[in-house]
Amino acid sequence: MKLLALDTSTSVLTAAVCGDVRLLAETYVDCGRAHSERLMATVDWLLNQASLTLRDLDGLAVAVGPGSFTGLRIGVSAMKGLAFAMELPLVPVSTLDALAQGSAIANGLVCPLLDARMKEVYAAVYRFDQGRREKILDDRVAPIDAVLDELGEGPVLFVGDGAALYGDRIRERMPAARFGPLAVGPRASAVAVEALAKLNMGGTYPAADVSPVYLRKSQAELARENQTAFTGS
Numbered sequence: 762m763k764l765l766a767l768d769t770s771t772s773v774l775t776a777a778v779c780g781d782v783r784l785l786a787e788t789y790v791d792c793g794r795a796h797s798e799r800l801m802a803t804v805d806w807l808l809n810q811a812s813l814t815l816r817d818l819d820g821l822a823v824a825v826g827p828g829s830f831t832g833l834r835i836g837v838s839a840m841k842g843l844a845f846a847m848e849l850p851l852v853p854v855s856t857l858d859a860l861a862q863g864s865a866i867a868n869g870l871v872c873p874l875l876d877a878r879m880k881e882v883y884a885a886v887y888r889f890d891q892g893r894r895e896k897i898l899d900d901r902v903a904p905i906d907a908v909l910d911e912l913g914e915g916p917v918l919f920v921g922d923g924a925a926l927y928g929d930r931i932r933e934r935m936p937a938a939r940f941g942p943l944a945v946g947p948r949a950s951a952v953a954v955e956a957l958a959k960l961n962m963g964g965t966y967p968a969a970d971v972s973p974v975y976l977r978k979s980q981a982e983l984a985r986e987n988q989t990a991f992t993g994s
Contacts, residue, residue, distance in 0.1 A: 825973050
């Protein structure tokens with residue numbers, strides 16, 4: 762199984778190629794808002810480094826969010842275009858699932874946090890038992906205190922840029938909190954691992970069914986709703 766995976770849910774553009782459950786190549790570049798300019802060139806370079814072409818791939822995977830609205834639209838649209846053109850399955854992966862996958866913990870609770878702006882975070886919570894993962898709090902967008910209210914006072918490993926942003930508040934509320942490498946964001950290799958697990962369970966993943974998961978409305982949508990409410994039309 763040769764798989765190309767992509768994550769553009771944050772300012773980081775990360776892509777990976779896996780073959781036969783081995784990581785063949787991966788990129789990780791904080792490109793700000795330049796995803797659209799760099800994405801296809803990155804994919805071409807990555808495949809070349811792995812001595813592969815698009816025709817050699819058996820599937821594609823993409824992080825569908827939550828995360829940056831613009832980044833998600835760009836990444837999902839690009840991968841859907843490739844999937845349609847090459848007639849490949851496209852596996853959608855939660856950005857937070859991928860972050861938890863990369864936490865490298867055997868036992869305990871993991872809470873990936875991504876900065877959602879507007880004083881909120883994207884969050885989920887996972888329990889690891891002998892390396893087996895159970896999602897105990899689904900993907901959501903909320904103020905950091907609302908997330909911490911769900912966790913109690915036990916030790917929790919926090920990862921992601923939201924953990925860095927709200928580290929002081931987390932330590933104040935949860936002195937036993939632990940933190941992963943705060944400088945490391947989502948990795949496409951973790952997206953690939955999540956996708957391979959889904960494919961191994963026998964699911965089918967048509968590209969037409971894949972869409973970004975935003976969890977909340979965009980500023981533009983909210984502005985339109987406010988304008989409609991104000992004008993009454």
